[in-house]
Amino acid sequence: MDNFDRSKLAPPDDAAMLPWYRGAFSHGFVALHPFFTVDGLDPATCDYGTLVMSGSDRPDDVNLLEWMDVLGAERRAGKEIPHGSLADITKRFASRIRWQTICQQLNLPDHRALDRALRTNILGLRRDLEDRAAVERLVTYCRQERIFLPTEGYFQPTMEADLVSLFQRAGLSEVIVGDEFGEDEIVVSLTTLADCSSWETRDDLPKWGARRLIAPDRSLLAWVHWDSFYTAVFGTQERMRDIQIGESFEGFWCSEETTTFWLMEDAVPIVQ
Incomplete structure (x- = not known):
C-alpha cells in the first residue's frame, strides 16, 4: 500500500x-x-480564459517562458477588463448557464461531448480524440451570445x-x-x-x-x-x-x- x-x-x-x-x-x-454571462460585459473585451499555446508555433530563438509572456501581452492588449477584476466581478454578478442548456443549443448529445469540445479548445486532448467541429460551433455560439466559457x-x-x-x-x-x-x-x-x-x-x-x-x-x-x-x-x-x-x-x-x-x-x- x-x-x-x-x-x-x-x-x-x-x-x-x-x-x-x-x-x-x-x-x-x-x-x-458553469458557463456564464455578466450583464454589460462582452467576453471579447476581457482578459479571460486559457492562454492556449502550441509548441510547434514557438519561434526557435525564444524560450517557452518568454514566448508565454509575449502571447499574454498580446492577449491583454486593448482589453477593458483585466483578469483579476473580472474574477471579482464574476463572483458577484455572473448568471450561470447549465451545460445541458449549451448542449441543447449546439445539438450535442450529452455533457461528455461538451467536455470533449472544451478540452479540444485548450489543446488538452490527443488528436484522435478531438472534436474540432464542435469547438467551432461552441466558440461561435458563445461569441454571438456573449457567453463566457468555463475554465479549467x-x-x-x-x-x-x-x-x-x-x-x-x-x-x-x-x-x-x-x-x-x-x-x-x-x-x-x-x-x-x-x-x-x-x-x-x-x-x-x-x-x-x-x-x-x-x-x-x-x-x-x-x-x-x-x-x-x-x-x-x-x-x-x-x-x-x-x-x-x-x-x-x-x-x-x-x-x-x-x-x-x-x-x-x-x-x-x-x-x-
Missing part, C-alpha cells in the same frame, strides 16, 4: 476515483464548471459562494485550503472565504493557488484537476447525505468506473 493521505488529495489521472478513495470517502460528485484547473468564481455554503451545511466553520500538490495548506474561516474577493486574487491563500478544500475532520474534500472543467467533491456517507449537493451544482454522481477522463466512459446522468 502507498502512503497517500486519501482524505486530502486527488487521485492519479488514470485511477477510478471511488475505488481509490475507499476507506476515506464513500461518495463523489462531479460539479461541472481552478475553483470557478461562479461556484465559490456555493462551495462555502456546502461546507457550512456540513456543520463546519473553517476549512483547510491547499494548493494542488499538498505543499501549502492554510486553515481559513469559511466566513472569510465568503467575502466578495475571488480566491484567485487573494494573497492570504496558498501562493500557488487554492486547489483543494479539506474539512478539518476529513469528512469532506473538494478539488480541481489542472486540465479539467469540473470540481470534484468527495465525502463520507453522512456528510454527502446532509449537504444536498445536487441543489447547488449541475453535475453527476461518480460511478465505480468514473475517472478524471469521464468523457471516454459511459455517460452518467446529470442530476436534475
